Amino acid sequence: MNHDAWLAALTGELRRHGVGPDLTGHVVAEAATHLAESGEPPLAVFGPPQAYARAVADSLGGPDQRPPRRRPGPVRLGARGITKRYRGRTVLDRVDLTVRAGEIAAVVGANGAGKSTFLRICAGLVSPDAGTVQVDGALGYCPQDGGTAEFLDPDEHFVLVGAGRGLSRGAARRAGRTGAAALDWTPPAGTQARHLSGGTRQKLNLVLARLGEPDVLLLDEPYQGFDRGTYLDFWHEVWRWRDAGKAIVVVTHLLNQLDRVDLVLDLTAPGERAA
């Protein structure tokens, strides 16, 4: 592993360990200076980038998991009285949710609680039996599965979805590749979606939802199949989007992330919750 590759890997690992961008830049610059002056191989000096990044993060007392304080903006998504019944069973009963610009809302609940249905209603893909959804801005939606074309490669997906958003071919490809890089992924040219692994296909799904910088992002368990590193990258990206003023709704069943979001909508039925 040469200097540049090692430093790039270290940058990614520091970010995954929750080290802020300023400190990351400082640590990487120091390491680069040391390597340039000593001329020694980085693995011999610092060891693997993962281990070195972990050591740096530990020395700082672990990653900072507190969401930065900020002032929420105007309401971007307002769901009122959403009710949905399937075959006589009420899945969603007068559910309300308000998400402002610069906020992350987590939708949680047991299997079958209606999390995905609620998100599909917010996206306008399914009609509720009662209730309304008001959206201020453009919508981006990442489904739990599907949402890609089997025989198209990632660049062709970027062009196809980008054209709908009014992006030129070049701009769509650039935006897609930038979004992919943030998830530590370089889309392979010519590899069709059907040949991508489940986790990589979800990365494509997520990048497509973000194309064109929509104001409201609806993400339905988008991290399925992600490895640990990508999972951390994903949350860092979500916080970055929030800080850029996006309103984000994430369906999740991983409760350990709830302290990092601004709102929690629990769709678990009251009886089940008490049990």
Next chain:
Amino acid sequence: MTKILVVAESALRELLRRRSVLVILLLLPLAFYLSRRGDHLGQSIRFVCLGLGWALSTAALFAGSAARGIEPRLRLSGYRSAHLVLGRLLALWTVGALLSAPYFVLVLVDQHDVRYGAIALIMALTVVVAAPFGLLLSAVLPRELEGTLVLLTVVGLQMVMDPADQATRALPFWFSREIGTYAIDHTDGGYLTRGLTQGITFAVVLTLLVAVAAAVRLRRRRHLRFA
């Protein structure tokens, strides 16, 4: 227009990458042609046109079913349902034209004393009708197996029913038998007119029905309001 062309380009790429399907599509009309070439040359022309219609309808059926997963996302990304329908039809019509060309050359080389212009017209109408027919089946019957069985039934009926029977006019490819009679048996222009009228009517109606089905399925739901 850009959106329609991008959808058409993507759909065309998807179709052309299903290589084994393409080979079967290309060979299916040939099998139809050869099946009747020994006993009646003119009949083989009618059969090859039906084979083309069947092959392209099937391709459209599968293309329509495969697109169901990504179309809601495309709709949310700024496409109208008309962009998606027209783009996909454009791709299928292009594939149909490419598929028909070698069979027209085959007829030119292998058949004599027939009206070649009328045969080209049958092939063109077959392509124009088959694409929306397959897409409509995919819209109405979301599972491919059901759609394939309906296609099988329609083409089977088209082959075995007497073209003079009034009921056969309700079948989408009836025009190919009628114009075929004009082209092969050198009958009067009435056959051409009747066939042309039925073919154009089916093409227009099927295309409109596909557009309506897509508009309904991908409509913006009333509960969602944009500020």
